[in-house]
Structure formats: C-alpha cells, structure tokens
Amino acid sequence: MSKVYVVGVGMSNVGRFYERSLRDLAAEALFKAIDDSGNLTPEYVVVSNMLSSQAEQENLASLIADYCGLRGSSGFKVEAACGSGGAAVLVGYSLVASGLAKVVAVVGVEKLSERTTPEVARGLAYAADADFELPYGISFSGLNALVMRYYMMKYNVKREEMSAWPVLMHENGYYNPYAHLRMRITVDDVIKSPVIADPIRLLDSCPISDGAAAVILTSEELARKYNDTPVLIAGIGNALDSTDISSRYELDTFLASKLSAERAFKLAKLSPKDVDVAELHDAYSINGVVTLEDVGFAPKGMGAKLVAEGRFRIGDKPVINPSGGLKSRGHPVGATGVYQVCEVVMQLRGDFPGVKVGGEVGLTQNIGGVGSNITTIILRR
Amino acid sequence: MSKVYVVGVGMSNVGRFYERSLRDLAAEALFKAIDDSGNLTPEYVVVSNMLSSQAEQENLASLIADYCGLRGSSGFKVEAACGSGGAAVLVGYSLVASGLAKVVAVVGVEKLSERTTPEVARGLAYAADADFELPYGISFSGLNALVMRYYMMKYNVKREEMSAWPVLMHENGYYNPYAHLRMRITVDDVIKSPVIADPIRLLDSCPISDGAAAVILTSEELARKYNDTPVLIAGIGNALDSTDISSRYELDTFLASKLSAERAFKLAKLSPKDVDVAELHDAYSINGVVTLEDVGFAPKGMGAKLVAEGRFRIGDKPVINPSGGLKSRGHPVGATGVYQVCEVVMQLRGDFPGVKVGGEVGLTQNIGGVGSNITTIILRR
Numbered sequence: 001m002s003k004v005y006v007v008g009v010g011m012s013n014v015g016r017f018y019e020r021s022l023r024d025l026a027a028e029a030l031f032k033a034i035d036d037s038g039n040l041t042p043e044y045v046v047v048s049n050m051l052s053s054q055a056e057q058e059n060l061a062s063l064i065a066d067y068c069g070l071r072g073s074s075g076f077k078v079e080a081a082c083g084s085g086g087a088a089v090l091v092g093y094s095l096v097a098s099g100l101a102k103v104v105a106v107v108g109v110e111k112l113s114e115r116t117t118p119e120v121a122r123g124l125a126y127a128a129d130a131d132f133e134l135p136y137g138i139s140f141s142g143l144n145a146l147v148m149r150y151y152m153m154k155y156n157v158k159r160e161e162m163s164a165w166p167v168l169m170h171e172n173g174y175y176n177p178y179a180h181l182r183m184r185i186t187v188d189d190v191i192k193s194p195v196i197a198d199p200i201r202l203l204d205s206c207p208i209s210d211g212a213a214a215v216i217l218t219s220e221e222l223a224r225k226y227n228d229t230p231v232l233i234a235g236i237g238n239a240l241d242s243t244d245i246s247s248r249y250e251l252d253t254f255l256a257s258k259l260s261a262e263r264a265f266k267l268a269k270l271s272p273k274d275v276d277v278a279e280l281h282d283a284y285s286i287n288g289v290v291t292l293e294d295v296g297f298a299p300k301g302m303g304a305k306l307v308a309e310g311r312f313r314i315g316d317k318p319v320i321n322p323s324g325g326l327k328s329r330g331h332p333v334g335a336t337g338v339y340q341v342c343e344v345v346m347q348l349r350g351d352f353p354g355v356k357v358g359g360e361v362g363l364t365q366n367i368g369g370v371g372s373n374i375t376t377i378i379l380r381r
Numbered sequence: 382m383s384k385v386y387v388v389g390v391g392m393s394n395v396g397r398f399y400e401r402s403l404r405d406l407a408a409e410a411l412f413k414a415i416d417d418s419g420n421l422t423p424e425y426v427v428v429s430n431m432l433s434s435q436a437e438q439e440n441l442a443s444l445i446a447d448y449c450g451l452r453g454s455s456g457f458k459v460e461a462a463c464g465s466g467g468a469a470v471l472v473g474y475s476l477v478a479s480g481l482a483k484v485v486a487v488v489g490v491e492k493l494s495e496r497t498t499p500e501v502a503r504g505l506a507y508a509a510d511a512d513f514e515l516p517y518g519i520s521f522s523g524l525n526a527l528v529m530r531y532y533m534m535k536y537n538v539k540r541e542e543m544s545a546w547p548v549l550m551h552e553n554g555y556y557n558p559y560a561h562l563r564m565r566i567t568v569d570d571v572i573k574s575p576v577i578a579d580p581i582r583l584l585d586s587c588p589i590s591d592g593a594a595a596v597i598l599t600s601e602e603l604a605r606k607y608n609d610t611p612v613l614i615a616g617i618g619n620a621l622d623s624t625d626i627s628s629r630y631e632l633d634t635f636l637a638s639k640l641s642a643e644r645a646f647k648l649a650k651l652s653p654k655d656v657d658v659a660e661l662h663d664a665y666s667i668n669g670v671v672t673l674e675d676v677g678f679a680p681k682g683m684g685a686k687l688v689a690e691g692r693f694r695i696g697d698k699p700v701i702n703p704s705g706g707l708k709s710r711g712h713p714v715g716a717t718g719v720y721q722v723c724e725v726v727m728q729l730r731g732d733f734p735g736v737k738v739g740g741e742v743g744l745t746q747n748i749g750g751v752g753s754n755i756t757t758i759i760l761r762r
Contacts, residue, residue: 001481062749065621075461095475099478240446241453242447243444
C-alpha cells in the first residue's frame with residue numbers, strides 16, 4: 001500500500017457564526033490548508049458533513065469546490081453522523097493510496113447556528129435508529145445517558161470522578177485559540193450544572209458548533225517535494241456497530257472503538273503505548289471515558305478514575321485532547337474528525353497554538369452515533 | 382494501481398413499495414449481490430443515498446450493515462445528490478485498489494414512497510444551490526427545463542426529435558423485469574403529455590422510485606478464485622461543475638460529463654467507439670441527449686436527432702440504456718448509479734433479463750444535480 005501524508009491543515013475558529021455561510025467556513029479552512037501544503041492543487045474535494053440537509057443543501061462537494069475555484073475537480077460528500085470527518089479522511093487516504101489521485105483535500109464543515117436547539121437535537125438523532133429508537137421519544141443525549149448510568153453503576157464510578165473529564169478538557173481548551181468554549185471550570189461547576197438527561201449534566205456535554213477544518217493528503221513523492229514537515233498516516237481503521245443501542249452486547253464498551261483502533265494499530269505496526277498525543281471524541285464525558293479504555297489507554301472501568309487522579313495531562317503519555325476535545329474546542333458535527341487530524345498533525349509538527357505536547361506518534365478517534373460508526377487514525381512524524 | 386473487479390450484483394425491483402423499509406430494500410440487494418459473488422463477506426459496506434434525512438435517518442452504513450449481519454465491518458455513506466451511486470462505486474473501487482480492503486459492498490438505496498410529491502421535489506432541489514438558486518422559486522425540473530429550452534433553440538431540435546428518447550427508453554424498459562414503468566409509449570403520447578416545466582413534459586421525466594442495488598468489488602486474486610465471470614472496472618472518473626447553473630460557461634453541454642468520461646477512458650485506455658453498451662442518466666430526456674454527446678457517442682447538437690433516426694438501439698454500437706434508463710427503469714435517486722453498474726455488468730456477462738446486448742465494453746454515467754457531480758465507469762468483460 002502506498003504511503004499517504006498529511007501536508008496541509010487549516011481550520012476556522014469553532015463557535016457560532018450567525019453571519020457566515022457553510023461555504024464561507026469551508027473556504028477558509030480549505031484555503032488555509034492549501035496554503036499550508038505549499039500550494040498543492042487538490043484533484044479531489046471530499047466533504048464531510050452531517051446536517052446540511054436541514055438547510056435544504058446537499059451536493060456539497062460541487063458547492064464548495066466551485067466556490068473555491070476548483071471547478072472541474074472531483075469529489076463527493078462522506079457521511080457517518082458525528083463520525084463523518086474521520087470517515088472522510090479514510091476515503092481521502094484510499095484515493096491517494098490507490099493511485100486514483102495524487103492530491104486530495106478533505107474538508108469537514110458544519111453550520112448549525114441558524115437552527116433552533118430542538119432542530120439541532122432532532123438532527124443529531126438522525127444518527128440513531130429512526131424506526132426502532134426514536135419513536136420511543138429518546139434523544140441522542142438520552143441514549144448516551146443510558147451508557148453513562150450503566151457505566152457508573154457497573155464500575156462504581158463517582159460523580160466527582162466523571163467530572164474530572166470536562167474539567168481537564170476546559171483546562172486544555174482554555175489555551176486553544178480555535179476553541180468554542182475557552183473558560184475554566186471546576187468539579188463543583190460540573191456537579192451543580194443543570195441536568196440534560198440524567199446523569200448527563202450541561203457541563204458533561206459538548207457545545208454544538210459551527211466550524212470547518214481541512215487537510216491536504218498526498219503521496220510520498222509529492223509530500224517530500226513540497227513540504228518540510230509531512231506527517232504520515234501510519235494507520236487508519238473504521239468499524240461499525242449496531243445503530244440502535246438496545247441490541248448491543250455491552251453498553252459500557254464500544255465494539256467499534258476497539259475494532260477501529262485495532263485495525264489502525266495493526267496497519268501502523270504500533271500499539272497504544274506508542275502514542276504520545278490523542279484526540280478522542282467526548283461529545284459527552286462518558287464517551288471520552290469509554291473510548292479512553294476501548295482504545296487501550298486505560299484498563300476497563302478505570303478511565304474516569306485515572307483522569308481524576310491526574311493522568312493524561314501535559315507531561316503524561318499519552319496526553320489526551322490538548323485541544324480541549326469536543327467539550328471545550330467544540331463539536332462542529334461533520335467537521336470534528338477533521339479538526340482532530342489537524343490538531344494532532346500540528347502537535348507532531350510542533351506548531352499547535354495551544355497546549356503543546358510534541359511527540360512522534362498521535363492518534364485520533366471520531367465517533368458517529370452512540371459508538372455505531374468509529375474511525376481511528378494514527379499519525380506519525 | 383491494483384485491478385478491481387465486480388464479482389456480484391443484486392437489485393430489488395424499482396417501484397413504489399409502501400410496505401417496505403429502506404433497510405429491507407437494501408438487504409434484498411446486498412444479499413443477492415453477496416450470493417452472486419460466491420458468498421464473499423464484505424469488509425466494507427459503502428452506502429449511497431440522497432434523501433434518507435427527510436425520514437430522519439442518517440448513519441445508514443451502520444444501519445444496513447447491522448441489519449444484514451455485518452456488525453463489525455466498516456463503512457459510511459457517500460452522497461453526491463442523484464449521482465451518489467456512481468460516486469460510491471468510485472469510493473469502493475479506491476478501497477480495493479488501495480489495498481485497504483479486499484472485499485467491498487457498495488449498496489445504493491432510496492425509499493421515497495412515503496413522502497408527498499412536493500416533499501420529494503423539495504428534496505431533489507437540495508442538489509441545487511440553496512442560497513443562490515432556490516430562493517428564486519425554481520424547481521429541479523425548472524432548472525433542467527432551462528437547459529432543454531436552450532439546447533432545442535441552439536441546435537434547432539424539434540419537439541418530435543426530443544420525444545424519440547423517452548419512446549426508446551420505454552421500448553427497452555418494457556422487457557426489464559426490474560423496471561418501474563413497463564409500458565410502451567409513442568411520440569404522440571410524449572407530445573400530448575402534461576407540461577411539468579416547459580418544455581419538459583411528463584413523459585420527458587423519470588419517475589421517482591424506491592429501490593436498492595448492490596455490487597461486490599474485489600481484488601484480482603479473489604475475483605479469479607471465487608467467480609467465473611468477474612467484470613473489470615477498467616476505468617473510473619468523477620468531475621464537479623458549479624452547483625448553480627447561472628455561472629456555467631455553457632448550458633447545452635455538461636463539463637463534468639466530458640471530464641469524468643475523459644478520466645475514465647484515459648484510465649481504461651479506451652475510447653467512446655470501443656463501447657458496446659452504456660447506461661446514461663436520463664432524469665429528463667434532455668439529460669440523456671446532452672450526455673450522449675458529452676460522453677462522445679454523438680456530435681454536439683445531434684444526440685436527439687440520431688435517436689430519432691433510429692440509432693442506439695439493439696444492433697447498433699453502442700446500445701444506450703437497454704434497461705430502459707431512468708425514464709422507464711426508474712430513478713431510485715441515490716441507488717441509480719449502482720443499478721447502472723449492475724445492469725452493465727449483467728449485459729457483459731450475458732445474464733441481463735431484459736434487452737440483451739452482450740459485447741465486451743460497457744459504460745455507465747451517473748449525474749448529480751444539473752450536471753454538477755458526474756461519475757463515469759467503464760466496465761470490461
């Protein structure tokens with residue numbers, strides 16, 4: 001298999017941009033990434049997005065490519081709910097590795113601020129099973145709350161221990177100039193914040209954000225020619241679980257997290273202990289904790305406890321979510337997986353403008369649904 | 382680049398199936414394709430679909446894979462409006478060619494019959510520009526009508542000549558057991574049918590259909606081992622044009638049709654004159670005629686006239702749309718591009734159960750939007 005490198009990254013700020021359009025955000029990220037790559041021209045524009053249909057817009061590859069002066073290039077949208085970004089990077093990887101393209105841009109974008117909170121909540125639930133889950137009136141937060149309740153009960157995890165996750169995220173995100181919520185919080189703040197879906201509280205939950213991120217992928221030959229700091233995609237893997245959680249074998253573990261990580265590590269010929277820095281998908285505190293364990297960074301049932309004991313912060317190995325994660329950086333749904341790749345690439349290059357980790361090996365894991373579609377990517381300097 | 386073969390095809394009937402669900406249709410096609418492949422197990426399930434969001438369902442790869450007993454496999458959705466199917470086959474091709482997967486299923490599915498006609502019309506317009514076209518009140522039919530009006534004026538094409546296209550489609554589709562509209566029509570029927578968006582009439586328009594189609598793609602090694610009749614994907618190419626038609630350089634030609642065909646022919650080292658059988662995307666008569674020219678089967682301005690003179694039917698080279706095309710087989714939106722590949726593969730294998738062409742080289746072209754996202758695939762026995 002041919003080697004594939006990330007040679008350019010670009011991000012818009014994450015937040016609520018009432019005055020900006022989807023294509024405007026996408027263009028900012030794409031132009032920054034092209035510029036960062038040494039001005040490579042993408043042959044493919046692969047777009048990741050989940051909910052533009054709510055704004056009556058599909059066909060985004062054509063829309064964004066044309067807006068950015070790339071009429072005549074190739075492209076399409078990749079969707080895997082909140083895991084769209086990671087899946088799109090996997091597609092970009094395969095386009096380069098197959099030889100179909102030499103230069104591929106993957107652009108993740110989501111623009112939700114013009115919608116009401118109920119509309120967004122409804123849209124996010126498209127990731128669940130519309131025939132066999134949603135008719136019972138459960139929300140996406142409600143589904144994750146079931147996982148959190150079960151996990152806390154099974155492993156005797158205290159509310160204070162679960163709260164350490166969002167506190168660490170905000171500590172990291174405070175230094176990230178791209179982050180949506182740049183504020184410090186305490187365990188007490190989390191525990192006193194309003195209940196969203198018991199036991200999930202407001203400060204367990206990521207904000208829903210606008211934002212766009214882009215990466216430029218290319219072959220080894222071009223990577224070395226145009227770029228001084230190419231970062232290798234050493235491993236990549238995706239896995240699917242059931243859409244509905246009622247038919248899962250286990251609720252406190254995500255099969256797709258384990259499988260996708262195993263596939264990525266196998267391809268990279270690396271293991272969890274080699275990872276210096278990781279960006280995990282913490283749409284809710286419980287997702288961060290469960291995937292910390294499923295990827296192999298913590299023993300089962302110990303994720304929240306270890307974070308509460310002070311692990312996974314700067315100086316430790318691995319450092320988790322120096323960006324602030326979904327909790328603080330924010331969650332521009334279909335773009336999140338691409339943000340993660342941008343952030344880890346910048347960590348390995350040493351130019352991330354927030355909490356700096358450095359290191360040689362990084363990992364991203366991006367989740368769609370309640371663990372139903374997960375992509376893990378391993379990056380190496 | 383490694384060679385990629387189609388070793389299994391499967392289709393549901395095309396029509397309106399009020400009693401069936403999206404996953405049920407997808408499962409029928411996928412199981413048929415797996416069976417046809419000699420029981421290969423897909424590592425990836427790539428789904429193409431445009432409008433399941435209207436039924437509050439995304440995350441289709443997880444939904445369909447789990448329903449078909451493929452929990453733990455990999456996958457995601459690929460969307461390129463009505464061109465989703467062709468784009469998804471391209472992604473499946475790259476997954477196999479890159480070595481990321483040995484066996485990939487591409488499943489196109491669309492289920493629209495539970496929606497009203499205005500809802501479907503609104504959904505199809507998601508392929509157009511929601512910011513700069515739709516606010517003016519134009520429909521997807523209206524946009525194509527502008528192309529048809531301009532084409533007929535520029536090349537002095539008579540209404541009778543344009544009508545030869547749908548008559549030929551229904552002549553072919555009459556023999557296709559999978560087709561949605563199995564009835565013969567005359568030029569007079571077309572001319573007397575109601576106006577949809579002047580000059581497009583009802584019998585210039587494809588029906589909107591439910592349906593699912595699947596293909597199993599694999600490497601050369603496995604293709605030869607498990608299958609007596611593998612069909613090679615000799616060439617494949619995608620191209621993007623502007624989403625809005627107001628900024629096009631030309632209205633009577635689709636840049637993306639030309640570019641994607643050129644890319645596919647280049648990869649295949651073949652030319653239009655080598656093609657024995659083609660399935661083109663005739664959502665409206667005008668699309669069929671324009672792409673007949675842009676792919677290279679007819680000189681510019683001569684497409685409709687040549688069809689009216691009796692060209693492109695059985696005995697000619699190439700034979701166009703022996704399935705009946707979108708006009709008669711129907712247009713299960715995100716599945717159409719996969720149907721085309723199934724049909725051409727069966728033609729080359731000699732087991733298509735309708736109008737039989739045979740031959741060695743086949744072509745499919747699948748269009749998203751008003752020519753804004755087009756994938757061309759060249760198949761070889």
